[in-house]
Amino acid sequence: xxxxxxxxxxxxxxxxxxxxxxxxxxxxxxxxxxxxxxxxxxxxxxxxxxxxxxxxxxxxxxxxxxxxxxxxxxxxxxxxxxxxxxxxxxxxxxxxxxxxxxxxxxxxxxxxx
Amino acid sequence: xxxxxxxxxxxxxxxxxxxxxxxxxxxxxxxxxxxxxxxxxxxxxxxxxxxxxxxxxxxxxxxxxxxxxxxxxxxxxxxxxxxxxxxxxxxxxxxxxxxxxxxxxxxxxxx
Numbered sequence: 001x002x003x004x005x006x007x008x009x010x011x012x013x014x015x016x017x018x019x020x021x022x023x024x025x026x027x028x029x030x031x032x033x034x035x036x037x038x039x040x041x042x043x044x045x046x047x048x049x050x051x052x053x054x055x056x057x058x059x060x061x062x063x064x065x066x067x068x069x070x071x072x073x074x075x076x077x078x079x080x081x082x083x084x085x086x087x088x089x090x091x092x093x094x095x096x097x098x099x100x101x102x103x104x105x106x107x108x109x110x111x112x113x
Numbered sequence: 114x115x116x117x118x119x120x121x122x123x124x125x126x127x128x129x130x131x132x133x134x135x136x137x138x139x140x141x142x143x144x145x146x147x148x149x150x151x152x153x154x155x156x157x158x159x160x161x162x163x164x165x166x167x168x169x170x171x172x173x174x175x176x177x178x179x180x181x182x183x184x185x186x187x188x189x190x191x192x193x194x195x196x197x198x199x200x201x202x203x204x205x206x207x208x209x210x211x212x213x214x215x216x217x218x219x220x221x222x223x224x
Contacts, residue, residue, distance in 0.1 A: 004156075033211060042119075042202060042216035043157070056211045090156070098209050100145050104156040 001026055004093050004105035012111045018079040021108045025072050025093030031055075032074040033102065034066060037088040046089075048099060049074055055099075078110075086112045115140040117205050119215025126193050127223050134218045136203035137185040143205040146179060146186045147212070152199045160201075161188070193222045 005024040013019050025032050034046040045058035049068035066076040072093075078085055088109050092102035116139040126132045138146075147162035163170045163177045163186065170177050174193075179186040190197055200219050204212040 035214075040122075040216060043214040045211045045213065048211055055209070058211070098145070098206075099211070100147070100206065101159055101162070102147075102149075102157075102212065104149075104158070106156050 001028075004091060004103055006089075006091050006105035006108050008108060009106065010109045010111075012113065013081050014113050015081055015083060017081050018077065019081060019110060020075055020077050021089055021091075021110075023074045023076075023091030023093075023105060025074070025091075026095070026103055029093035029095045029103070030072055031094040031099045032068055032072065033092045033094070033099065034074070034076050035090045035092065036060075037090055037107070038086075043090065046076065050099070081112045083112050086110060115143055115205055115207070115210070115213040117203060117213050117215040119203050119218055121218060122216065123219045123221070125221045125223060128193060128195060130193055132190040132193050132197070132220055132222075134188045134201055134203070134220070135185060136187070136205075136215050137183075138205040138213075139184070140205070140207065141181075141184060143207045145206045146177070147204050148175075148177060148188050149202045149204065149214075150199045151202065151217075157202060190220075193220075195222050195224050198222045 033048040035043040048056040068074045088107045090107045092104045144165040149157040151157040176189045200217045203215045
């Protein structure tokens, strides 16, 4: 099976712009989670989708949003980018009922200038 | 909500020695505790996990122990090798709640 695929791999944006990141989960996985990774801060949970419904949401401002499509692919959007949004955004999919065993993608490295 | 503290933030060991990384969690109801390994420039990967009804689990050179009373769990790596060098993350969750991760431990194995 192909792993979790994230596109693009790298993005450079300027403050105020918006960005859309894409994630294709492992075939058959219905749950997709998004995490923000910054140096020294570990992985901060953004949101989780299951069967096109947002099941959990982390403590991030409303500028961060996401969605999941009927084929389980997911997108996250960040509007009005700020310098502090520079980070590695990781997507993970899971096949288990409780979304425990996560399979991560390689991430999208976002740089906001 | 759940909060996970991880120590140390960096750890250097000589090849062949053991390494121990410790995590504490705040929510006594948490029942699932995985460990992820992230090599430089690569994605995090699950290496071992434990549930609250088990005190210890081993897989070759790695083991995880859980102390529910003290609300802490640890990763033990024996006979460390250079390829063990990576950042290790612990995490905790309950049922259908998202995994809450620690801030990571950068392990360096010196040959």
